Amino acid sequence: MANTASKANTAAPRAPGRAERSGRPGASSPPRRRPVRFRPGPYLLIAPTVATIAVLILYPIGQLVWMSFHKIGTREVRGLDPAKNVGFKNFDTVLNDDFFWKVFVNTVLSAAAMVVFTMIVGTLVGLLLNRLGKRMSLLVSSGALLAWATPAISSAIVYKWLFTPGGGLVPWLLDLLPDWLVGGGWDDYNWFSEPLTTYVVLVLCVVWQSFPFIAVSVLAGLKSVPSELYEAARVDGSSAWTTFWQITFPLLKPVFLVLTVLSIIWDFKVFTQLYFLSGGTANRDSFNLAMYAYSEAVAFPAKYGLGGAIALVLTAILLVFTGFYVRVMIKQGEVA
Template sequence: MTAGTVPAPVPEQARPRGPRRGPTARRKRLITTTRPWLLLAPALVVLAGLLLWPLIKVILLSFQDYEVKFGGGVGTYTGFDHYTDLLGDGRLWRTVLPNTVLFAVACVALTVVLGTLAALLLLRLGPVWRLICSTAIMAAWAMPAVTGTFVWVWLFAADDGLMSKLAGALGLIDPATTNWFTERFAFYAIATLNVVHHGFPFVAITVLAGLLTIPKELYEAGMIDGANAWQRFWNITVPTIKPIFLVVTILSTIWDFKVFTQIYLMPGGSGTNEDVFNLGVWSYQRAFAQNDYGAGAATAVLLTLLLLVITFVYIRTLFKESDEL
């Protein structure tokens, strides 16, 4: 180029441009946002069909007087009448709700404590004995609830039950006149043993999996600092696997609040003794034994709301702990 020559203008198409942030970028963000939901869509549809739709039907049924007829049924809208009757029923506050809450609290506490102790024991065993003992305790979890309940009923059966004979031999009771299942406290004590025996293996194996992830150097440092076994457990083990404790507590709470089989199959639990009803059994009795499907549905909705509140509190605590880590 000679002096004084004016450079030719650069064509518009040849000018360098920055990164385009037009439709392409928006399309990528849209794909990134929607792709996980598209992948989850089949599972969500199945869950909606199996869980959400029946839940909606139960809620709708709780606002009706439903009469079963040949070939179908007819529902009459009654508003909140079933909920008003439910909350105004003295049996709810006097026996059913205390039975449900106190029984669940006792079962959850004992299940988590016993499962944690079993996990600590398994941790101290060698690989072979750990496998043998883990398999043995998992047999209790694999046993159907119906089978386990009948075993406990047989153990505490009047006259010829093993525990009745043992207590009679020790002079604690008279086996000929004592029936463990007619008294409210004894009934739920047996039910608690049944539920804890069935549920602690899951907690034990889950907590054991968490214990195996804790570095041994943490315990060695604690021993060097002079911490005893309880201090090492409380200051090292619990904070490290606290999310696992929260998860097993949430699951145990959900399972134990809606226990039905273990109560219903015990003598007196199927309808002859209303003092031992919990919300699950009471809902079943009102719906099917008394043919009051709306009242039974309202009781089931109350139990669901109670579980949702408890689960929400646990999950909020879990996420709060995760944010602090």
């Protein structure tokens, strides 16, 4: 009986299981892939945004690139004459012009001063807000954000009035100080007749309008720093200066980096405030790149191609900083 059973068991073939079919023990068959279906819903949702970007940003940039390679004046714009393709002649004219490099230096130096002072004032105000109580911090930050929300032309009008000779608040206050301290004749001094003093007022105007954003951003970053670190530094007798450079700055370094790049992008293309403070395009010595491109495009005779070339150079500079900003944001996302 036992022999017969064992022979039957040996002779009867067994249906191969999953492990045997795959050739390795414990292996399972791969899951079936479902066919990918095209779903138009997400594309339809982002279509209005893409269309808006294409109309408001991509199309003007395309027009700017096209204009910078053509000789375009008033007659060409009106359709009386065809636009003439001049290749890189506009760029050659711009880059070989000594005035362009003077304007470029004005732009770099003024933007550097704006960024440095904006970051310093914004950081100090952010540190102050972090030390205040909730109610006082809310009151101060709300008041500061009013300056940030002020339109550029409005802030330029305010600073034009503050420094107007013969009636402005700043000349009046300076005239009250002793002559041995600041000199005399400030009441009739024209702050907008020289490039240096014009840019002094411009830097003050831009910093006043820009520092609230830095302050609020720094305050948000400070809220994420553990309070135990500051308590330990206080117990060790660390000064406020040492605490900032040993604790606050290293922890908020990504925040400071992003804010610095954003400030560079914004301050490199300042136009409205400078145009109003300098009285238009009459004072060419006070030009920055944005003003220079505008004056070449609208001055008589109009040179839209030359203005487009200058604007394209400025756009290329801003794209470099924008690419750096995007790279920083991606890195921070990977770290997070």
